[in-house]
Amino acid sequence: xxxxxxxxxxxxxxxxxxxxxxxxxxxxxxxxxxxxxxxxxxxxxxxxxxxxxxxxxxxxxxxxxxxxxxxxxxxxxxxxxxxxxxxxxxxxxxxxxxxxxxxxxxxxxxxxxxxxxxxxxxxxxxxxxxxxxxxxxxxxxxxxxxxxxxxxxxxxxxxxxxxxxxxxxxxxxxxxxxxxxxxxxxxxxxxxxxxxxxxxxxxxxxxxxxxxxxxxxxxxxxxxxxxxxxxxxxxxxxxxxxxxxxxxxxxxxxxxxxxxxxxxxxxxxxxxxxxxxxxxxxxxxxxxxxxxxxxxxxxxxxxxxxxxxxxxxxxxxxxxxxxxxxxxxxxxxxxxxxxxxxxxxxxxxxxxxxxxxxxxxxxxxxxxxxxxxxxxxxxxxxxxxxxxxxxxxxxxxxxxxxxxxxxxxxxxx
Numbered sequence: 001x002x003x004x005x006x007x008x009x010x011x012x013x014x015x016x017x018x019x020x021x022x023x024x025x026x027x028x029x030x031x032x033x034x035x036x037x038x039x040x041x042x043x044x045x046x047x048x049x050x051x052x053x054x055x056x057x058x059x060x061x062x063x064x065x066x067x068x069x070x071x072x073x074x075x076x077x078x079x080x081x082x083x084x085x086x087x088x089x090x091x092x093x094x095x096x097x098x099x100x101x102x103x104x105x106x107x108x109x110x111x112x113x114x115x116x117x118x119x120x121x122x123x124x125x126x127x128x129x130x131x132x133x134x135x136x137x138x139x140x141x142x143x144x145x146x147x148x149x150x151x152x153x154x155x156x157x158x159x160x161x162x163x164x165x166x167x168x169x170x171x172x173x174x175x176x177x178x179x180x181x182x183x184x185x186x187x188x189x190x191x192x193x194x195x196x197x198x199x200x201x202x203x204x205x206x207x208x209x210x211x212x213x214x215x216x217x218x219x220x221x222x223x224x225x226x227x228x229x230x231x232x233x234x235x236x237x238x239x240x241x242x243x244x245x246x247x248x249x250x251x252x253x254x255x256x257x258x259x260x261x262x263x264x265x266x267x268x269x270x271x272x273x274x275x276x277x278x279x280x281x282x283x284x285x286x287x288x289x290x291x292x293x294x295x296x297x298x299x300x301x302x303x304x305x306x307x308x309x310x311x312x313x314x315x316x317x318x319x320x321x322x323x324x325x326x327x328x329x330x331x332x333x334x335x336x337x338x339x340x341x342x343x344x345x346x347x348x349x350x351x352x353x354x355x356x357x358x359x360x361x362x363x364x365x366x367x368x369x370x371x372x373x374x375x376x377x378x379x380x381x382x383x384x385x386x387x388x389x390x391x392x393x394x395x396x397x398x399x400x401x402x403x404x405x406x407x408x409x410x411x412x413x
Contacts, residue, residue: 001055001056001057002017002053002054002055002056003053003054003056003061003062004020004051004052004053005051005052005054005062006050006051007044007045007047007049007050007051007052008045009062010035010041010044010045010052010054011041011060011063012035012036012037012038012041012060013034013035013036013059013060014034014035014054014059014060014062015032015033015034015035015054015055015056015057015058015059015060016032016033016034016035016052016053016054017032017052017053017054017055017058018031018032018052018053019031019044019049019052020049020050020051020052020053021048021049021050023110023135023136023138023139025047025048025049026047026049027043027044027046027047027049028040028043028044030114030117030132031129031131031132031135032055032131034058034059035059092142092145092146093146094146094147095146095147096147096348097147097149097150097153097332097347097348098347098348098407099147100143100146100147100150100151101150101153101154101406101407101408102408103143103146103150104143104147104150104151104154105154105408107139107140107143107151108151108154108155108166108169110136110139111136111139111140111166111169112162112165112166112169114132114133114135114136115136115165115166115168115169115197116165117129117132118132118133118201119164119165119201119203119204120204122201122204122205122235123204123205127238127239127240128198128201128235128236128238128239128240128243129240130239130240130241130243131240131241133194133197133198134194136169136172136197137172137190137193137194137197138190140169140172140173140176140193140197141176141189141190141193143173144173144176144177144180145176145180148177148180148326149177149327149328149331149332149348149349151173152170152173152174152177152327152332153300153331153332153333153405153406154406154408155169155170155173155286156170156286156289156290156297156300156333157402157406158170158290158291159291160291160292160293163290163291163292163293164200164203164211166290167200167286167287167290168196168197168198168199168200168201169197170286170290171196171197171199171200171279171282171283171286172193172194172196172197173193173196174196174282174285174286174323174326175192175193175195175196175278175279175282176189176192176193176196177326177327178192178278178281178282178319178322178323178326179192179193179278180326181322181323181325181326182274182278182319182322188246191244191246191247191275192246192275192278194243194244194246194247195244195246195247195249195250195251195275195279196250196279196282198232198236198243198247198250198251199232199250199251199254199279199283200228200232200251200283201232201235201236201251202227202228202229202230202231202232202233202234202235202251203228203232204231204235205227205228205231205232205234205235206224206225206227206228206231207224210224210225211225212293213293213294214293214294215293215294216294226255226263226264227264229251229252229253229254229255229263229264230252230264232251232252233248233251233252236248236251246273246275249273249275249276250273250275250276250278250279252264252265252276253265253267253272253273253276253279254276254279254280254283255280255283256271256272256276256280257280257313257314257315258272258277258313258314258315258316259313259314261313262280269316272316274316274319277315277316277319278319278323280314280315281307281315281316281319281320281323282323284307284310284314284315285303285304285307285323285327288303288306288307289303296394299333299334299335299390299391299392299393300327300330300331300332300333300334300346301329301330301331301334301335301336301346301390302390302392304324304327304329304330304331305390307320308320308324324354325354328346328349328354328357329354329355330346330354330355330357330387330390331346332346332347332348332349332357332405333345333346333401333402333405333406334346334390335390335391335392335393335396335398335401336359336387336388336389336390336391337365337387337388337389337390337391338359338361338385338386338387338388339385339386339387339388340385341364341365341366342361342363342364342365342371342385343361343362343363343364343365343391343396344359344360344361344362344363344376345359345360345362345401345404345405346358346359346360346405347359347360347375347405350377350378350379351379352377352379352380353378353379355378355386355387356377356378356379356386356387357378357379357387358375358376358377358378359375359376359378359387360373360374360375360404360405361373361374361375361376362374362404363396363398373404
């Protein structure tokens with residue numbers, strides 16, 4: 001039986017079914033769990049959460065509880081109805097990239113913990129926690145709706161050790177941003193986000209020595225890795241609740257190519273769904289921009305250029321063009337050389353032109369030294385400077401490049 005109680009009445013041994021309030025305000029990344037650790041109880045009581053739902057069938061009951069069963073059940077139904085209504089209409093006011101970055105960093109951190117748990121459970125043969133996955137998708141979708149660039153940019157800054165988990169977070173955000181550019185409805189955006197988050201769950205079934213190999217895979221090892229879409233499909237079919245059919249489709253088909261050279265089924269253009277085509281683009285972009293055990297990621301701008309070279313035969317043209325528009329030709333974090341000879345990093349996109357983003361100028365090539373950082377919107381009227389081309393970050397001594405564009409110390413992932 002479910003009961004809603006105040007946090008001060010929670011005691012060890014209770015099964016927490018739900019923490020009332022936004023997932024981002026919760027002191028735990030889990031959505032339901034048996035509370036046995038006194039430290040966790042202290043954390044809960046010191047948080048902003050004031051009420052919780054407990055399941056007395058799975059844990060300790062409230063001592064001396066006098067609530068009527070029917071009243072508790074009615075309240076649970078009301079709560080479920082309110083949550084369903086909120087899911088239908090998730091209005092978010094637009095904010096600047098700088099404003100969203102701090103909140104996006106927190107979402108990245110909590111999402112990494114959640115995905116570590118989801119992959120760990122799948123590796124042990126347990127069902128996917130769909131409720132936890134949907135909480136992650138909701139927060140990522142809300143962030144991307146407020147600002148389509150902040151979380152997408154931060155999720156790229158993952159450590160090589162976190163790649164498997166944070167890649168899922170990044171692809172979720174990229175799918176939502178791309179879906180918005182393609183004009184998808186709210187329900188489709190949520191489905192696209194869920195598909196992005198779960199697209200690589202099959203890697204939980206891959207041998208760790210192959211998955212984490214710090215070098216190029218042999219033909220035999222690559223053949224093993226090519227089984228991960230099918231394994232993921234199997235894992236998702238056994239989830240604790242039915243997932244959206246789009247999620248299963250993207251999981252199975254995100255490595256298909258429009259010319260039929262992909263896997264696992266060698267599908268061609270018209271046989272691949274829109275969402276699987278979206279997954280293919282988002283998966284590749286995050287993979288090539290991320291640091292891996294065997295190579296450093298490419299600069300975002302260089303990655304877009306490389307993908308444009310591969311687009312014919314690999315990606316759907318309409319989907320790829322929408323993807324570029326969602327990120328910009330020079331995505332946030334791209335290192336660029338200005339026509340004036342100065343060096344800057346892209347910090348935002350402008351409304352005026354994909355070729356004229358907002359850039360933080362911080363280095364003078366003529367003097368060979370740093371200059372006081374200055375943010376310029378290249379699309380502003382009468383602005384004379386322009387981007388002359390991309391620069392390779394590896395060729396420059398800028399160890400703080402990520403901090404320069406994000407304003408955040410260290411890595412978000």
